[in-house]
Amino acid sequence: TATFVNAAGPYINNVGAMIGIKLPVFNELHGKIAFNDTLGIIPRHVPLMIWNDPVYLPWSEEERQELGAFEDTRWLLEEFPAGVHFRPEGLGQSPVLLILWTYDIEEQEPVWPPTFDDFYPEIVLRGLTRMVPALSAYINKMGRPVVDGGYYCKTRENRPLVGPLPVEGAYIIGALSGFGVMACPAAGELLAAHITGSEMPDYAAAFQLDRYEDPAYQKLLEGWDATSGQL
Ligand SMILES: Cc1cc2nc3c(=O)[nH]c(=O)nc-3n(C[C@H](O)[C@H](O)[C@H](O)COP(=O)(O)OP(=O)(O)OC[C@H]3O[C@@H](n4cnc5c(N)ncnc54)[C@H](O)[C@@H]3O)c2cc1C
Incomplete structure (x- = not known):
């Protein structure tokens, strides 16, 4: 297969480093x-x-x-x-x-x-x-x-990463924080849609790594209280 998925949980940056990608996450x-x-x-x-x-x-x-x-x-x-x-x-x-x-x-x-x-x-x-x-x-x-x-x-805004990485054929599914057991069916479905080239749901872009390249998203992050509601 020409597809690689980084799903290493807390170790997504260790695995990301193997393909030269630094992800904006912490543990x-x-x-x-x-x-x-x-x-x-x-x-x-x-x-x-x-x-x-x-x-x-x-x-x-x-x-x-x-x-x-x-x-x-x-x-x-x-x-x-x-x-x-x-x-x-x-x-x-x-x-x-x-x-x-x-x-x-x-x-x-x-x-x-x-x-x-x-x-x-x-x-x-x-x-x-x-x-x-x-x-x-x-x-x-x-x-x-x-x-x-x-x-x-x-991630700093406590929103997962699901989607393609800037290396051809590589994908990320991670940063599922304290809600990954609940969120994994939807996250998995979204990732599968990316990999199979299916029609994307309208929320797909909100979970992609390249959202951080959008100045409007960066602006949004400034006032984002990522601790609220997370146990
Ligand atoms: C104390 C606690 C309570 C929680 N309670 C809840 C809850 O009530 N509800 C809820 O929805 N979520 C809860 N969560 C969060 C949930 O457990 C995580 O969000 C979820 O497990 C993340 O899934 P993941 O697949 O991204 O990572 P993980 O579940 O960590 O899976 C990553 C996998 O990658 C493997 N791996 C790592 N590195 C490599 C490598 N180099 N090569 C091969 N494999 C590798 C690991 O062995 C592991 O199996 C809780 C978490 C904790 C810590």
Whole structure:
């Protein structure tokens, strides 16, 4: 085949480099924890729930004093951003809760497997107790939560890249950020239309790499709040 598709997720720039193409993307590490709600605090029919206000983590007065005494732990007393969210995971008698929260977004090079701060599960649980106070029962008694996650690969405006690259026969499908599971059928369909030379939908240009060459699009980017709505 004379067709090459770069679909390497967080590594699209590493693969792009093989054909001399630098893509305008960056990566953020996003974690999640899974733990057993052995006390049955969360009813299993509860849907995905998102806390959309900033929070302060709950600490006892003694903990507060101790954390405040040291430079490297003082941040735990400061305000944390909105966005802690959770849902029950698994069917039947599954006790598993999935909890996600990215409170310290920063751009970074992808490293596999990703590693997370030892504090991460406890911070996430404490943050979630602002929405579900009864979950405080698990503070210091969480057992061994499973911690994992991955990278959101993003463009600055958080809009994916789907379409041809400036090397004949090469295409990109990537920068699907934190919504790629939901968006992949449409993104795949759009890419297939490019490759097969099918009739293009009217939104196709909005996802192409060459959109950045359009001065009107660049102007639009100046006032674009790409953090809004992205968990
Ligand atoms: C914690 C977390 C929670 C998320 N939750 C949701 C959610 O609830 N809903 C949602 O819609 N999305 C969610 N996402 C986002 C979603 O997972 C991504 O948007 C999606 O996986 C991106 O798909 P992709 O195919 O571009 O990249 P990936 O899924 O990363 O796939 C890229 C593939 O390329 C392979 N690869 C890389 N380099 C090479 C190479 N050199 N040669 C060959 N193969 C290579 C990799 O092994 C990988 O299989 C979440 C992401 C994270 C991290």
